[in-house]
Amino acid sequence: MIEKNNRLTTSWGAPVGDNQNSQTAGQSGPTLIQDVHLLEKLAHFNRERVPERVVHAKGAGAHGYFEVTNSEISKYTKADFLSEAGKRTPMFIRFSTVAGELGSADTVRDPRGFAVKFYTEEGNYDLVGNNTPVFFIRDAIKFPDFIHTQKRDPQTHLKNPTAVWDFWSLSPESLHQVTILMSDRGIPATLRHQHGFGSHTFKWVNEQGQAVWVKYHFKTDQGVKNLDVDLAAKLAGENPDYHTEDLFNAIENGDFPSWTLHVQIMPVEDADTYKWDPFDVTKVWSQKDYPLIEVGKMVLDRNPENYFAEVEQATFSPGAFVPGIEASPDKMLQGRLFAYSDAARYRVGANHNTLPINAPKAPVNNHQRDGQMRFDGNGGKSVYYEPNSFDGPTETPETNVTPFDIHGQAGTHAYSHDDHYTQAGDLYRLLSEDERTRLVNNIVGAMKPVEREDIKLRQISHFHKADPEYGARVAEGLGLAVPAE
Numbered sequence: 187m188i189e190k191n192n193r194l195t196t197s198w199g200a201p202v203g204d205n206q207n208s209q210t211a212g213q214s215g216p217t218l219i220q221d222v223h224l225l226e227k228l229a230h231f232n233r234e235r236v237p238e239r240v241v242h243a244k245g246a247g248a249h250g251y252f253e254v255t256n257s258e259i260s261k262y263t264k265a266d267f268l269s270e271a272g273k274r275t276p277m278f279i280r281f282s283t284v285a286g287e288l289g290s291a292d293t294v295r296d297p298r299g300f301a302v303k304f305y306t307e308e309g310n311y312d313l314v315g316n317n318t319p320v321f322f323i324r325d326a327i328k329f330p331d332f333i334h335t336q337k338r339d340p341q342t343h344l345k346n347p348t349a350v351w352d353f354w355s356l357s358p359e360s361l362h363q364v365t366i367l368m369s370d371r372g373i374p375a376t377l378r379h380q381h382g383f384g385s386h387t388f389k390w391v392n393e394q395g396q397a398v399w400v401k402y403h404f405k406t407d408q409g410v411k412n413l414d415v416d417l418a419a420k421l422a423g424e425n426p427d428y429h430t431e432d433l434f435n436a437i438e439n440g441d442f443p444s445w446t447l448h449v450q451i452m453p454v455e456d457a458d459t460y461k462w463d464p465f466d467v468t469k470v471w472s473q474k475d476y477p478l479i480e481v482g483k484m485v486l487d488r489n490p491e492n493y494f495a496e497v498e499q500a501t502f503s504p505g506a507f508v509p510g511i512e513a514s515p516d517k518m519l520q521g522r523l524f525a526y527s528d529a530a531r532y533r534v535g536a537n538h539n540t541l542p543i544n545a546p547k548a549p550v551n552n553h554q555r556d557g558q559m560r561f562d563g564n565g566g567k568s569v570y571y572e573p574n575s576f577d578g579p580t581e582t583p584e585t586n587v588t589p590f591d592i593h594g595q596a597g598t599h600a601y602s603h604d605d606h607y608t609q610a611g612d613l614y615r616l617l618s619e620d621e622r623t624r625l626v627n628n629i630v631g632a633m634k635p636v637e638r639e640d641i642k643l644r645q646i647s648h649f650h651k652a653d654p655e656y657g658a659r660v661a662e663g664l665g666l667a668v669p670a671e
């Protein structure tokens with residue numbers, strides 16, 4: 187007799203006698219419906235997939251820790267996990283590509299997601315960023331349209347370069363990010379050799395209730411390395427999981443990747459007068475104006491035990507804040523505060539936060555009850571509403587969101603800053619001659635398949651406005667002339 191806890195069982199825990207042959211009517215007869223183990227096994231298999239993420243579907247994850255190295259940072263934020271040098275917080279990160287499906291190749295030209303979950307003693311803090319400091323658009327209302335152009339054409343089910351460049355050329359705020367994407371940094375050598383950014387501006391609040399605006403920069407300690415385009419294309423065919431494999435193997439071999447986190451801090455009063463709108467995610471803040479301040483180190487030292495449980499079911503939300511960190515009025519961020527938890531409820535379920543990978547290490551005390559797949563005891567028999575005359579958790583008024591003055595009329599407002607060219611041009615002018623040549627070649631290669639000349643010309647004039655040489659070289663590569671103003 188096999189030991190009880192080593193028996194193959196049905197999903198209801200009964201021993202399975204034969205897992206190789208289904209029950210049939212006689213040796214060659216049809217299968218019997220009474221073979222409930224077979225029914226359960228087939229039915230469960232049909233339900234193995236959860237919907238893949240609508241963006242950032244392909245990803246790789248790792249566990250690690252974050253350690254503060256600079257106690258001074260507590261001047262700016264009361265966030266407990268940043269309170270003093272030496273404080274360590276467990277974290278989980280998921281890297282991803284944006285546009286491809288779950289099975290797509292890693293070494294494509296695409297931004298990389300950089301989603302970090304800090305399991306702090308005050309609840310989970312998610313910083314859901316990218317490997318770029320800016321983004322293509324700056325209002326959440328444009329996101330579904332933008333992503334449609336990055337995904338497959340509804341008829342051909344192919345990628346559609348005409349749609350991509352049509353949208354970008356009609357959304358010139360994308361120029362800065364397009365320049366980064368088409369540069370060498372568009373294809374990182376590995377997930378370890380890239381920086382990470384919070385991209386948006388966030389608000390930090392200290393113990394005295396004073397606020398500052400903040401931007402996050404994770405600098406890779408491995409150094410930035412990128413892939414040559416021909417090698418990237420070869421790898422995409424030969425080993426589509428190249429980045430996933432590299433990260434797993436590095437950690438498995440004890441070669442733990444790390445990043446040093448820095449922040450830029452802007453006094454709140456500067457926001458009205460700074461030369462750029464500090465809440466416009468298509469723009470960076472000059473590091474001369476707001477220098478980097480070191481915060482701490484993030485080290486990845488443990489691979490997931492199970493990909494589905496820990497990486498596929500991981501849910502991140504830019505709205506998962508802890509006391510000391512709050513939202514800014516960035517119009518992209520504001521939309522994202524809704525989008526992610528909504529996606530998580532749809533993709534993983536109403537109780538996604540109770541799964542081990544998503545559950546805070548801090549106690550969760552509230553009166554949210556029931557819902558599909560509630561497996562954590564559901565609050566037991568304790569009081570299930572609030573306020574009540576019995577007992578239960580109490581509010582912590584000192585963690586209330588910091589008051590913030592606003593003025594103006596409710597309505598649809600365009601951004602007041604419309605210079606999409608200076609920062610893209612500054613980036614172009616920073617590149618070496620070789621880097622510019624590769625940038626232009628990448629753009630020309632990507633734009634050649636665009637079916638309409640007016641779209642190409644419209645985009646060329648954006649490059650031209652960023653830097654006349656930039657526009658002229660792209661135009662030349664496409665066999666066109668820079669359009670007259």
Ligand code: HEM
Nearest residue numbers: 239242280299300301315316321326329385521522525529
């Ligand atoms: C309004 C604009 C945006 C919307 C509506 C949006 C929406 C989404 C949605 C629905 C997902 C899938 C989430 C899931 O199924 O679990 C996602 C994933 C992601 N997005 Fe965004 N996104 C926006 C902008 C951005 C920006 C600006 C960044 C980076 C700065 C970003 C970074 C990410 C990352 C890293 C993931 C993957 C998270 C993970 O690893 O699970 N997104 N986004």
